[in-house]
Amino acid sequence: xxxxxxxxxxxxxxxxxxxxxxxxxxxxxxxxxxxxxxxxxxxxxxxxxxxxxxxxxxxxxxxxxxxxxxxxxxxxxxxxxxxxxxxxxxxxxxxxxxxxxxxxxxxxxxxxxxxxxxxxxxxxxxxxxxxxxxxxxxxxxxxxxxxxxxxxxxxxxxxxxxxxxxxxxxxxxxxxxxxxxxxxxxxxxxxxxxxxxxxxxxxxxxxxxxxxxxxxxxxxxxxxxxxxxxxxxxxxxxxxxxxxxxxxxxxxxxxxxxxxxxxxxxxxxxxxxxxxxxxxxxxxxxxxxxxxxxxxxxxxxxxxxxxxxxxxxxxxxxxxxxxxxxxxxxxx
Numbered sequence: 114x115x116x117x118x119x120x121x122x123x124x125x126x127x128x129x130x131x132x133x134x135x136x137x138x139x140x141x142x143x144x145x146x147x148x149x150x151x152x153x154x155x156x157x158x159x160x161x162x163x164x165x166x167x168x169x170x171x172x173x174x175x176x177x178x179x180x181x182x183x184x185x186x187x188x189x190x191x192x193x194x195x196x197x198x199x200x201x202x203x204x205x206x207x208x209x210x211x212x213x214x215x216x217x218x219x220x221x222x223x224x225x226x227x228x229x230x231x232x233x234x235x236x237x238x239x240x241x242x243x244x245x246x247x248x249x250x251x252x253x254x255x256x257x258x259x260x261x262x263x264x265x266x267x268x269x270x271x272x273x274x275x276x277x278x279x280x281x282x283x284x285x286x287x288x289x290x291x292x293x294x295x296x297x298x299x300x301x302x303x304x305x306x307x308x309x310x311x312x313x314x315x316x317x318x319x320x321x322x323x324x325x326x327x328x329x330x331x332x333x334x335x336x337x338x339x340x341x342x343x344x345x346x347x348x349x350x351x352x353x354x355x356x357x358x359x360x361x362x363x364x365x366x367x368x369x370x371x372x373x374x375x376x377x378x379x380x381x382x383x384x385x386x387x388x389x390x391x392x393x394x395x396x397x398x399x400x401x402x403x404x405x406x407x408x409x410x411x412x413x414x415x416x417x418x419x420x421x422x423x424x425x426x427x428x429x430x431x432x433x434x435x436x437x438x439x440x441x442x443x444x445x
Contacts, residue, residue: 183320183321218269234294296370304369305371315352323349326368328357358434376406376428396409
């Protein structure tokens, strides 16, 4: 089966508005109507002039806080935002007043995340909360097809996925918080994300883990997003363009966590081979654009045996590439 990329662009992705519940067609239509990153309003900013030449910027120096989460030593100010955007070769025209409005919404979003995680897990992992506090979400709101910052959409009161162009999205922040806490990242971990998208999920993981690897199959997104980590000083994020079906076998020792942010019809066998003993594969499994997708958690024990459990209902866009044309292995 093949899927048109324009179809993916208009479909919901990541964890949707109700990130832990399956979506019917009516829900999907509502999500599609909201996925408009270039919509303007009282706080929207116009796109910067095309061809603007970015100026070089030194990386933000990172430190390590007591919780083990890397935190920026430099405050996230309007000037820091502008320099990081220029360093990532992405024009922006957000004003200082708009930037202040964005930051004013962040405390309520953080409280929303905390309450959500408490409801789902019984408590909010301090490392996950610290990572969300550390990573400036507004920096990841960007419409790549239009070369325009959409930072004015950040920290919205009704969390939802936002299209970023070329069939990719920035997933809603409650769903990303859930996936991050489910992964239970530790400072010694090495993680792999299949489906870089905006780069926000791997950035969150990178604030906790030793190294965060991420693969994006959509070339223009993978190339553009690959430039956004260095200006923030995220030197332990390693990205590349490729088909995540095959994982990243060159990484010696494998991964403590492998996370898919797209729905697969089955778990690719190669990912199990790259999972460390004691490791965790978090993967949505189901049919493209249909109800019934389920988030599965596979764990590998010290003897190499794999155990699985169903977690929650989800809705993701499909995994493309080899997943679409390779039959499910027998016994898989």
